[in-house]
Amino acid sequence: MIKSILIRILSLLFIGLIFLACQKEKKIPIKMPATDLSGENMIPKPLKIIPTNNGFALDKYTAIYTSKETTGFAEIGQFLADKIKFKTNLEIPVNEEGIDSIERVIYINQSDSVALNTPESYQLYINKDSVILNSNTAEGAFRGIQTLRQLIPFNSNDTLAKHQIWVVPTGKIIDKPNFEYRGSMLDVARHFFSVSDVKKYIDLLAYYKINILHLHLSDDQGWRIEIKSWPKLTTIGGSTEVGGASGGFYTQKEYSEIVAYAAERYITIIPEIDMPGHTNAASVSYPFLNGNGKKLKLYEGTRVGFSTFNTKKDTTYKFIDDVVNEISALTPGPYFHIGGDESHVTKKADYKYFVNRVEKIIRKHGKKMIGWDDIAVADIDSTSIAQFWRSEKNAKKAVKKGMKVIISIAQKAYLDMKYDSLSKHGLNWAGHIPVDTAYIWTPDNYIEIPKESILGIEAPLWSETISDINELEYLAFPRIIGYSELSWSTEENRNWDSYKKRLANHAPFLDMMDVKYYPSTLIDWKKSKFTYSSIKKD
Ligand code: TNX
Secondary structure, three states, X not given: OHHHHHHHHHHHHHHHHHHXXXXXXXXXXXXXXXXXXXXXXXXXXXXXXXXXXXXXXXXOOEEEEEXXXXXOHHHHHHHHHHHHHHHHOOOOOEOOOOOOOOOEEEEEEEOOXXXXXXXXXXXXXXXXXXXXXXXXXXXXXXXXXXXXXXXXXXXXXXXXXXXXXEEEEEEEEEEOOOOOEEXXXXXXXXXXXXXXXXXXXXXXXXXXXXXXXXXXXXXXXXXXXXXXXXXXXXXXXXXXXXXXXXXXXXXXXXXXXXXXXXXXXXXXXXXXXXXXXXXXXXXXXXXXXXXXXXXXXXXXXXXXXXXXXXXXXXXXXXXXXXXXXXXHHHOOOOEEEOOOOOOOOOOHHHHHHHHHHHXXXXXXXXXXXXXEHHHHHOOOOOOOEEEEOOOHHHHHHHHHOOOEEEEOOXXXXXXXXXXXXXXXXXXXXXXXXXXXXXXXXXXXHHXXXXXXXXXXEEEEEOOOOOOOHHHHHHXXXXXXXXXXXXXXXXXXXXXXXXXXXXXXXXXXXXXXXXXXXXXXXXXXXXXXXXXXXXXXXX
16 A cells, blocks of 8 residues: 555656656757848848847747638648658647647738738748748748748757757748749640659749749640540650650649649649641641641651641631630639740731630630730730740730730740850750849840839740750759749849859758759859758658
8 A cells, every 4th residue: 555655656756757857858948049031041032031130949849830711821831841841850730739848839820911912922920939921812821931941941950959959040021022923934845744843843943932834735846735625636746756755745634733733832834735836746636737738747856937727727726726625624724825936837917817816715715815925916905915035026016005924035034045055955046044144134124114014024944955854954943043033022132142142052952852953153052961862751
């Protein structure tokens, strides 16, 4: 009896001691080092940064909570937790109630503040014991999460406490985009890229707050999306690519998987079916479409401008209606891109008639039409959008018609141009585009297009010279990171000297993601101990 009471007292004492020990470990106030939020390497640069020079201790006693009433917030909390886990190996709970050990919170809050006046506006308050992210929309919260990801250091500080702490500098960030449309285009027609390649590219774009991925799904060398009512487009038209390899295509299910993956990252997919030129693969599949009067065969070279649809036949428009219908049904975003470039063998009058008629089909299926700037010669509606890649005259024509313009000038924004004469991949018809040339220009008032007429910026990656993800990354990175800043940050907040220092510090992230970026000598790249294989955890 006495013995069992004694055992009880001893075990209670033991539990009490453990409890005290735990309390002690937790409760020792952590003295955080001084920090400077304004000296951080965020890209794109936020609108306003107000440092408060203290530190938020991201550690195993941190939890994430989110608004739960608004769709998307809980998922964004989980997205952040997954990224923290990947970077630090910390398991941060999301929306879990009643965890006694929690000392610090990250709260992702749906706010009705009118100060957050665009769908992507957010405010990030980083205090000593809490991080509060406010946004009216899940989209804005998602953009804010990217900023927070960039502020979490790669290395923990192991001297501040007995456990690891990742010190996040305190302060306030008020941010919103300069342009609502911030895009990249990927040409999956000249060379095909797998669903997983596209997903990796999407992941990288999301980190830099890019919100549009335009997929160039058809060209002379290949048709890359299953159309159930016209199956030969993929069985025949999808069978080739530049250089003679076997091409490929996305089934509708795979395309939807890409769309959904992008949507989870608040990225809109824009499908492009290029026409009436760049249509050799379609016309070989269904010869009645052909309008150039010659016998066609599959094409694996890189010439442009030799193919055209027959713009006079009603069956051509029936075909286009089916294609637009099937693709639109799989595409929640508001846009459909009709290409329209380099139709050198289409008569001018036929071209105008064609663009005008196709525009009606696009609108019938509930989408806004985008076309390369060539379309501005046609009599089209002000709700259609011109993508300015080459012709100032066409861009100005579009503005006159009240259309919005996407800035993609080849000499500045083409990701497929070589960096310099030694570049392993790329073309040079628009010149060389080194990393500084890509960054130092002002899209906001390029050739005096008023800012209200500019929807945004897009950097196209044509794939004549690249055939796998490593080569894709070589051309896209680091230039696409600069385009993210050109499209998100205001002109006052852009500065090459500041940018190149910040970019240098993105090497560890790119290494961690196994991105084979072009190590331009203009940038003093930070050495990183990370490689994808060293950090990847199964
Ligand atoms: C021009 S840009 C094209 C593409 C090529 C690209 C190569 C545009 C609208 N048309 O067909 O792939 O140059 O840089």
